[in-house]
Amino acid sequence: MAQQGKKDRTVATHAGSHPHEHQGVVNPPVYRASTVLFRSVQDLRERYRHKYETVTYGRDGTQTHRLLAEAFTALEGSERAIILPSGVAAVSTALLISLSPGDSLLMVDSAYEPTREICDGLLARIGVETTYYDPMIGAGIAGLIRPNTKAIYLESPGSLTFETQDIPAIVAAARQAGCRTILDNTWATPLFFKPPAHGIDIGVYSASKYIGGHSDMMMGILTCPAALHKTAAKMAHGYIGHAVSADDAYNALRGMRTLHARLVQHQETALILARWLADRPEVEQVLHPALPGTPGHEFWRRDYTGASGLFAVVLKPCKPEQVERMLDSMRLFGMGYSWGGFESLMIRADLKTCRTAKPWHAVGRTLRIHAGLEDPEDLIADLEDGLARYRGE
Template identity: 40%
Template sequence: MKDATRLTRIGRPDHASGLVNPPIERGSTILAPSAGELYDAPPGRPHYGRVGLASQQALRSALEEMQGGAFCALTSSGLQANILSILTVCEAGGVLLATDNIYGPVRSFLTNTLPRFGVQTRFVAPDIGAEIGDHMDTDVQAVLLESPGSLTMELQDLPTIARIAQDKGITSIIDDTWSAGLTLKPLKLGIDLAAQALTKYVGGHSDVMLGAVVARTDALADRLRATERAMGFYAAPDDAYLAVRGLRTLELRMQRCADTSLQIADWLATLDCVGAIRHPARSDHPQHAVFKRDFSGSAGLFSFEVPGWRNADSETFLDALEIFGIGYSWGGFESLAIHCDPQLRRSATPARHEGALIRLAIGMEAPEDLIADLERGFAAVAAKG
C-alpha cells in the first residue's frame, strides 16, 4: 500500500522516450512472445487491451498514490464505480446499508436492480454516526456512504462508522466525488473502498466520462481486481489520458472553485429571501466540526434554500441565468445550477428544507460575474410576483 501524499510526478511514464505524459496506446490484441506466456503472462505485462495499457496504468498508479490505496479499478462512469464497489463485496442474501442522501442514479440501482442479485438495501439517516451500529444486523454486508451528499450536503462521521464496520466485519464504501479524493482521504480514515466520478473534478473540463474505485487493503484489492475483470469493466485510453492530465491541475482548480463558492455563499447569506446555506466549509453548517476534522479543504459544490419558493419559481430563477448553465455534473470551467426538489428521494428520513433547494456548482468564472448572474435570477422571480 502506498502512502497518501500530494503528487509531484503524476502519470510520468518510466520509459526511455523521456515524454512527461503517458502515451495513449489503443489496442485490443497483445501478442504473446511465446506459447508458454499466452496463458501465463509475467507480472506487469498486460495480456489483453481491456486490462489497460500505458495511460490507464498511469491513472491507476496516480490514484493509488493519491489515496494511499492498494489497488485502483477504473470504470467508464462514476455510477459504474459505485456499482463495482457494491458488487465486489455484496452477495445474494445480504443487506446493504446506504445513507439516505445517496446519488440518485446509485439509489435507482440499489432499489431497482440490486434486488435481482438477491441483495436488499436499507436506508439510514444521511448524517449518521455511531448509531449506525444499531442497524448492522448479521445480514448486513456493506455500508454505502456519501459525505457530503451531492444535493443536500449532509456529512457522516466517517472514522466512527469505519471503526464500527470493521469491528463487525462489514465493508465500508464511500462515494467520494465531492472531494475528488484530494481534500478527503477516506482510506486513511478507515473506509474500505473509495469510489468517485473522475468525470467531475479530476477530468476537470466536462469532456470525459470516467470512474474509479480504490481499495484500502490487499485483500480488498484482490476482490476488487477480480470483480473488475470478471464483469468486464473498462476505461478507454484517451479518457484515462485526459484524467491524468486533469490530476495535474486538480489542486489549483479545486482551490479556485472552493474560494469562489465561499464568496458566493457569503453573499447569498446577506439576502433576505435566502434561507439556510448548505456549504460544509461554512461555520453555520450543522456538521461543520466534522468537516473541519476530516477534510483538508473545500470544493465548489453547495446548495441553498429559498423559503416560499415553489418549483415554478426555481425554474424562473434558473431560466434567467446567463452565465450559470442548467445541467448536471460539476468540476468543469463552467458554473452550473439546478433545482434539486424534483429529484429528491428519501425513505429513512424526510428531506427537510424550507421552500426550494437550489444547487450551485461553482466553476472558474469571476466571482463578481457569477454574483451578478444570480442577482439577475432573483430579480426575475421578484418581477414575476
C-alpha cells in the first residue's frame, strides 16, 4: 500500500504489508533461507546485478527482511534500511563505512558506552582517531572539525544522561565542512524524530528496544540514502558477515504495528513517574528531555514530537547501601540492561567513568528508569516502598 501523505500511526500499521501477494494473509510469511535458487543463468545474472536489493543468499536477507526495511523506511523517511543482528552492529557498520585509517571522528561524550568502546578499541586499532565532544556544543562543533574529520556522531538524547543535542546546528556545521553525520536515534524512534528530515546522513537504531518491544529479540537497523546502501550492505553482510534470522525480522515487523500505541503509553507513564520523582526530597534532579531543566530541553521541544519511556534520576548524595537496599527489593522494576520492552526497569548508572570531554557534574548517584506498560499507580507504589528502604525505614 502506498504510504505517501499518511500519518505515522497509519504508516506504522500498514507499511510493508502486501496481503494479496500472500493469499490474503495479513502478515507476510517468514522466509527462512540460506540457499536461494535461480531459474536460469540469466536470472542469476540479473538478480546479482541488483544484489542487496533482490534476494540472492540468506545472509543478505530474504523477503521478510525486505518488508521490514520497507516498513521502517516508510516511517523514518530514509531511502534504504539495512537489517542487522544488533544495535551495536548498526553502530559499528555506520562508523566503518564512514572512516578510513588516518581519518578523525567527532563522537558525542554522552554516547552509549559500547559505542565509545568501538571508538577506543576497534577504530583506534585501524588508525582512526576519536575526539569526544560536549553534547551541548551545538554550533561550536565547527571549532573541532579538522581537515581529516570525516564524520560526526550524535546520540540524542544521550541514553544515560538525556541531553538533547542541537542537531540542526551540528548538521549545518558538518555540511559546511563536508563531514558525514550519524545519529543514534534509538530513544526517539522514527515516531518522535526523523533523522533524514533534519539532514542526518545515517540513522542507527537498536531495534532490540522499542521496535521489537517485548524484550525477546536482538536487532539493529541502519538507515541511509540509496547512494550509500550498497556500501553499507557490503560492509555488513559481505565483509563482517552479519546475518539476521527471518523469525526476528518478522517479530520486528510485528513490533512496528503496535509501536505507536506502546510509545504513547511509555511516554505518558514516564512523565507521570518523572514528575512524581522530581517532587521527592531524596531526588536531586530528574533528567528527562521533556522536563525543563534537563540540558537541551529547548531543542527537544523544537525538534521532537514526543518522548519515550527512558529517563534518569540523580539522587541526593547518599551511601551506596541505601541505593542497594532500594534496588534489591523492587517488585515491578526489574534490574537489567537494555530497555524498550513492555516492562519497567531500574538500574544504577556510573557516569563518572564514561565521560572524557566534560566531567559529569552530579555528586549523587544516578538511576536509569524505563517506564513500562504497567499501571503508573502500581509503579509509584513500588517506588514509594523503594524510597522507604532507601531511607532505612
